[in-house]
Amino acid sequence: MARAVLFGTPVSPGIAIGRACLAHASVQDEERYISEEEVAGEQDALRAAAEHVCTVLATTLENVPDDLAEYGDVIAAQMEIARDPKLIKGALARIAHKHICAAWALKLTVDELCALFRDMEEPYLRDRAQDIRAVGLRLREYLCVGPEYKNAADKNGVLVAEDLSPADVMELNLNHVQGILTAEGGPTSHTAILSRGLRIPCLSDVTGLMAGAHENEPLIVDGLNGYVLLGPNEEDMARYSAQRREYNHWESVTRKTAQWPAEMCDGVRVLVQANLESAVELSSFTENGADGVGLYRTEFAYFKKRLPREEDLLAEYHTVAQTLAPRPVIFRTLDVGADKMLRAQAALNEPNPALGLRGIRFCLRHQGMFRTQLRALMRAGVNGNVSVMLPMLTNLQELRQTRRILLELHQELAAQNLPHAAHLPLGVMIETPAAALICDALARECDFFSIGTNDLVHYLMAIDRNNRHVAYLNEPLHPAVVRTLKHVIDAAHQEGISVSVCGELASDPFVLALLLGMGVDAVSASLRFVPGMKHLIRQFSSRECMELADRVLLNTDVNASKRLLREKLHQLLGRELAFHTVNCGSHPLRDAQ
Amino acid sequence: MDEAIEQTPRGLALRVNMGLRNGLHARPAARLAREAQRYAADILLISESGEVDAKSMLDILSLAPNMDAELLLLAKGTDAREALQGLARIFTDMQE
Numbered sequence: 001m002a003r004a005v006l007f008g009t010p011v012s013p014g015i016a017i018g019r020a021c022l023a024h025a026s027v028q029d030e031e032r033y034i035s036e037e038e039v040a041g042e043q044d045a046l047r048a049a050a051e052h053v054c055t056v057l058a059t060t061l062e063n064v065p066d067d068l069a070e071y072g073d074v075i076a077a078q079m080e081i082a083r084d085p086k087l088i089k090g091a092l093a094r095i096a097h098k099h100i101c102a103a104w105a106l107k108l109t110v111d112e113l114c115a116l117f118r119d120m121e122e123p124y125l126r127d128r129a130q131d132i133r134a135v136g137l138r139l140r141e142y143l144c145v146g147p148e149y150k151n152a153a154d155k156n157g158v159l160v161a162e163d164l165s166p167a168d169v170m171e172l173n174l175n176h177v178q179g180i181l182t183a184e185g186g187p188t189s190h191t192a193i194l195s196r197g198l199r200i201p202c203l204s205d206v207t208g209l210m211a212g213a214h215e216n217e218p219l220i221v222d223g224l225n226g227y228v229l230l231g232p233n234e235e236d237m238a239r240y241s242a243q244r245r246e247y248n249h250w251e252s253v254t255r256k257t258a259q260w261p262a263e264m265c266d267g268v269r270v271l272v273q274a275n276l277e278s279a280v281e282l283s284s285f286t287e288n289g290a291d292g293v294g295l296y297r298t299e300f301a302y303f304k305k306r307l308p309r310e311e312d313l314l315a316e317y318h319t320v321a322q323t324l325a326p327r328p329v330i331f332r333t334l335d336v337g338a339d340k341m342l343r344a345q346a347a348l349n350e351p352n353p354a355l356g357l358r359g360i361r362f363c364l365r366h367q368g369m370f371r372t373q374l375r376a377l378m379r380a381g382v383n384g385n386v387s388v389m390l391p392m393l394t395n396l397q398e399l400r401q402t403r404r405i406l407l408e409l410h411q412e413l414a415a416q417n418l419p420h421a422a423h424l425p426l427g428v429m430i431e432t433p434a435a436a437l438i439c440d441a442l443a444r445e446c447d448f449f450s451i452g453t454n455d456l457v458h459y460l461m462a463i464d465r466n467n468r469h470v471a472y473l474n475e476p477l478h479p480a481v482v483r484t485l486k487h488v489i490d491a492a493h494q495e496g497i498s499v500s501v502c503g504e505l506a507s508d509p510f511v512l513a514l515l516l517g518m519g520v521d522a523v524s525a526s527l528r529f530v531p532g533m534k535h536l537i538r539q540f541s542s543r544e545c546m547e548l549a550d551r552v553l554l555n556t557d558v559n560a561s562k563r564l565l566r567e568k569l570h571q572l573l574g575r576e577l578a579f580h581t582v583n584c585g586s587h588p589l590r591d592a593q
Numbered sequence: 594m595d596e597a598i599e600q601t602p603r604g605l606a607l608r609v610n611m612g613l614r615n616g617l618h619a620r621p622a623a624r625l626a627r628e629a630q631r632y633a634a635d636i637l638l639i640s641e642s643g644e645v646d647a648k649s650m651l652d653i654l655s656l657a658p659n660m661d662a663e664l665l666l667l668a669k670g671t672d673a674r675e676a677l678q679g680l681a682r683i684f685t686d687m688q689e
Contacts, residue, residue, distance in 0.1 A: 073620060077650075080623040083630075086649035116655055125654060128619065132651070 003231045008181065008206030010226040011192035012528065013581050014251075015244040016158055016179025016201045017220050017237065020213045023161035023168060024141055032101040042095050042102040046088065049102075049142040053082045053135065074131065074165070081135045087113060103143045110136035134165045158221055160213045164191045179221040181228060183209040196528040197284055199251075203228060224581055243578070250579050251532070258289030258531035264516070265541035271522035272534050273330075275502060279320055281527055288531055292327035292385070294450065294524025295502040296320065298334055298373065307369065313376035321384025328385040330427065330450065331377055334369065335359045335391035354464065359392025359429075364401055375409055381421025389427040389450055394434040399445055402426065429502075431455040436484045443495035450524075451488055453503025453511075457481055476505050477561045482514070482552055489518045500524055507533055509573070509580045510565045516540055517549025532580060539572060598677055604635075604669030607677045609684050611662045619654065621687050626650040628683050634670025636680070647680070 034042060057079040061072060081087060087109055094105035110132060117129040158179040161168070169191060180195050185204030195202035201223030212230055213219065220229040220240050224247070229236055263269045273294030274285065301308040301316060321329050336358060350356035363370035377388055390402060403426065413420045428435065428442050431452035435442060443449065453476065454465075460480050463470040475481070485501075492499035500522035505511045507525035512533065515523060525533060548568055555561045569577050599606045629636045629647040636647040640662050645652035647666065668676045 077619040077623060080619075080626060080650045084626070084649050084651050085646060086651045113651060117651075120655075128651075128654060131619075 003229070003233060003236075004212060006206050006208050006212055006228045006230065008203035008209070008226055008228065010202075010223050010581055011185070011204050012180075012195040012200060012202035012223055013579075014179075014199065014201030014223045015221065015240055015247055016223070017232075017240055017244060018178040018218070019157040019216050020160045020181075020219050021157040022213070022215050023159050023164060024137060030101055030103040030144065031107075032104065034095075034099050034101055036099070038101075039096050039099065042105075043092050045143060046091055046095070046102040046106065046139070049139045050082055050088050052142055053138045054079055056138075057082065077128075078131050078135050078165075081132055082139070087132070087135075103140050106136060106139055106143070130165075157216075158219060160209065162210055169194060179223070181206050181209055181213070181221060183207075196526060197281065199528075224579065246575065247579050250576060254531040254535040255287070257535060257538075258287065260289075260534065260538070262291075262534040262537040264537060264545075265539070266543060268542040270516065270520065270537060271500070272530050272537065273328075273500070273502075273522055273524040274527040274530055275504075275524050276320070276527070279316055282320065282323055284527060285324065288527050289534065290327075290527060290530045291522070293320070293324065293329040294500050294522060295389070296329055296331045298331055299336055302334060302336065308372075310372045310376050313373060314379050317376055317380035317386070318383060321380050321386050325384040328387060330387045330389050330448075332389045332391055332429065333360070333373055333377075334363055336362060352464075354458070360390045360398050360402070361392060361394075364398060367405070371405060371409060374406060375413065375420075378406070378409060378413060378420040378422070378424060379418060381424050382419045386421065387425040387427060387448070389429055389448075391429045391452070392432060392455075393428050393442070394432050396438070396441055396445065399426075399428060399442065403445075430488050432459055433484075436460075436488055439488045439491040440494070443491050443497055446497070448497050449488060449492045449499040451485065451499065451501045451503070453501060453505040456484065456503075457505075460484060475558055476508075476511055477514075477552070477558050477565075479556050479558070482561070485515070486518050486549075486553060489520055493519065498522065507581060509536055509569055509577060510562070512536065513540060513545050513565065513569060514549050514552055516542065517545035517547070517552075519546075529581070536573070536576075536580065539576075544568070544572070597681075598674065601667070604667050605673045605677055607666045607668075607681060609664050609666060609681060611664060611684075619650070622650045622653040624683055624687070625653055625680065628679050629676065631679065632668075632670070632672045632676035634668045634673040634676045636673075636676055637667040639665040639667060 057075055061075045061079065090112075091102070091105045091109040094100065094108060095102060098105070100108075113132050114129040117132065118126055120126050157177075158181060159177045160181045161183070163182050163184040164180075177200055180191065180200055180202040182191060182202075182204045183206055185191055192202060192204060201221050203221060203223060203226060206228060209228075213228075217230070218232060218237075220232050220236060222229065222240075229240075232240070261269055262272045271291040271294075272289075273292045274281075274288065274290035275295040275297070276282075276293050277297050278300040298313075301313060317331065357365060363373075374388070377386060380386055390399065393399060406424070406426070410420070410422045414422075425447040427448035427450055428446045429450050429452045430436050430439060430442075432455070436456070439449065457474060457476055457478075458465050461470075461473045461475070461478065463473045489499050498521040501515055501520055502524040504525060506515065506523040507529035512523065516537065523533065548565065551564055552561045555564070597607055625638075626648055637644050638647040638653060638656065639645075640656055642656060644667075645656050647653065666677055666680055668674075670676075
C-alpha cells in the first residue's frame with residue numbers, strides 16, 4: 001500500500017506501531033434483490049441477528065462497573081432498540097414487500113428511523129439517532145459475517161473505528177490494544193479519557209481514516225504530533241521504533257519521578273495540578289503526582305436524564321474532596337454552552353451559543369440550579385480543601401452577586417443545622433477579554449485567578465472554535481495573548497492573590513516556559529501530562545524563563561517568538577522536546593518536524 | 594383502577610397522565626415497551642400527536658409527548674385488561 005499521512009487530533013500521547021484492526025467488521029453494503037423463496041431465509045437471518053445482538057449486549061451490560069453507570073443506560077437503550085418492533089418488523093416487512101436482502105432492508109429502515117429522530121426538536125431525542133445507527137451497524141455486521149462474528153475483543157493491533165460507543169469500549173479488551181484511531185470523537189470523549197488512563201496512544205477526528213485504513217495493514221500512530229502514517233517503509237519503521245523506545249523510556253522516568261515537587265533549578269516551585277472531567281479519573285490520581293485539582297469540571301452530572309439533586313452532587317463532590325484532601329480541589333461551577341448544552345439552554349435556540357447565555361450568566365439566570373450546586377459545594381467543603389471558581393465572568397456585579405448568594409446559603413444552611421464550610425475560597429476564571437481588562441478590580445474582590453486559555457484565545461482573536469476557516473488564528477503566541485497573560489498575572493500578584501493556568505495549553509512546553517517566566521503560581525492540565533510537565537519544569541530555571549518571557553513580550557512577530565522559544569528549548573531539553581505534545585500553533589510548528 | 598378501564602369499540606381503553614418531570618426519555622420508554630411486550634394483546638399509545646405501538650420504544654419516543662400530556666392506552670386481545678393494569682402500574686411507578 002502506498003505510503004500516506006493522515007492528520008488527526010492527538011488525544012493521548014505516545015507512539016504505536018502495529019497492524020490496523022477494524023473494531024467493526026467492514027460492513028459491505030450488500031444491496032441485492034431476492035426471489036420469493038429466499039424471503040423466509042432472509043427474515044430468519046435478521047431475527048437471529050437481532051437475538052444475537054441482544055444477548056451480546058445483555059452480557060456486556062452485566063459487566064459494566066459501577067463507576068461507569070451512565071454507560072449502562074446507553075447499553076440498555078441499545079438492547080431495547082435491537083428488539084424494537086418498529087425496527088425489526090419494519091425491516092422484515094421490507095424484505096417481504098420489496099424482495100430485498102436483509103442487510104439492505106435493515107439499512108433502509110435504520111436510515112428512515114435516524115432521519116425521523118434527527119429532525120426532532122428535542123436535542124435529547126435527536127441524539128438517539130446515534131444509538132439506532134450503532135445498533136444497525138451491529139446487526140449488519142452479524143448479517144455479513146455470520147455467527148462467527150466476534151467483536152474485536154482480543155485484537156492487539158491498532159484499533160480503527162468510525163467511533164467507539166460505550167458498548168464497544170466495554171466489550172473491547174483495551175489492555176492489549178496498542179493504539180486507537182477514530183474518525184470522530186474529540187479530546188473529551190469517553191474513548192479519549194479512557195485511552196489516556198490506559199496510556200494508549202490515541203488520535204480522534206482523523207480525516208479520511210475509514211477510506212485509508214485497511215484491516216491488517218501496518219501503520220504508525222504518532223500521538224505526539226497528531227498523525228497516522230499508513231504503509232510505512234523500512235526507514236520509517238526503524239525511525240519510529242527507535243523513537244518509541246526513547247519515548248517509553250522517557251515516560252517511565254517521568255513516572256518514577258512524578259512524586260517529586262516541580263521545582264526549577266534555582267529553587268522556585270510551582271504547583272502542577274490536574275484537570276478532571278469526573279470522579280472516574282480519581283483512581284489514577286496519586287500515581288501521576290498531581291498537586292491537587294486545578295479544574296474540576298462539574299458538567300458531567302448535568303448530562304444525565306434528569307437534573308442532579310443536591311444529595312447527588314454532594315456525594316460526588318464529597319468523594320473527590322475527601323479522597324484528595326489535603327490537596328486543593330478547585331470546582332468550576334456549571335459551565336454549559338458552546339459545545340455542550342443543557343435542554344433549558346438549547347430551548348433558547350441561540351444562533352451563537354459561545355457568545356450567549358453560558359457559564360456564570362446562565363447560573364445567575366437559573367439560580368435554583370446554581371444554588372443547589374453551591375450548597376452541595378459548601379457542604380462538601382467540610383471534609384476537604386474545596387475552592388469554587390466562576391467561569392465566563394465579565395463584570396464585578398457577577399462576582400458580588402455570587403458572594404451574596406453564598407452568604408444567603410450560609411445562613412440557610414446554618415438555620416437547617418447542616419455542617420458546611422462558610423467561607424470557601426472564591427476564584428474567577430479569566431477567559432473573556434472583559435475580565436482580563438478589569439482584572440485589577442476583580443483581583444481585589446476574589447481569592448484567586450485561573451486563566452482558561454482555550455476560551456481566552458478564542459475570544460481575544462475573535463474566532464469560532466468550530467470554524468475551520470479561521471483555525472489558523474488560534475495562536476497562543478500572538479502578542480495579544482501573550483500581553484494579556486502577563487497583564488493578568490501581574491494584576492493578581494499586585495493584589496497578593498495566586499494565579500494558575502488551566503487550559504490544555506499549559507502542557508505545551510513552549511507556553512509552559514513562557515508562563516513560568518511570567519511567574520505563574522500553578523499550571524493545570526490533563527492528568528496524563530502531569531508527570532511529563534513536572535519533569536520538564538525541573539529542567540528549567542526561573543531566571544532563564546524570565547529572560548525568555550521578556551524577549552517574547554517585546555516581540556510583535558509570532559514567528560520570531562516561536563523561533564526564539566524553539567531555539568531555547570532545544571538547547572535546554574534536546575531530544576526530550578519531541579516527547580511533549582505541542583498544541584501551540586499546532587499547524588506551523590508541525591512542519592518544524 | 595379497574596373502574597377507569599372503559600370498553601370501547603376499538604378495545605379496552607385507559608386514560609393516563611404522563612406526569613413525568615423530565616418528559617418521556619429512553620429509560621422510561623424502554624420500561625413501558627418491555628412491559629407491553631409481555632402481553633399478547635395489541636396495545637396502542639395515543640396522544641394528540643398520533644398513535645403508536647406501545648411495544649416499540651422507538652415509537653413511544655417518536656411520539657415525544659410533553660410533560661403532562663393526557664395519553665390514551667388502547668388494548669385489544671385476550672389479556673388486554675392485564676396489559677392495561679400492568680402499564681398503568683409502570684406509569685404510577687415512574688411518577689414517584
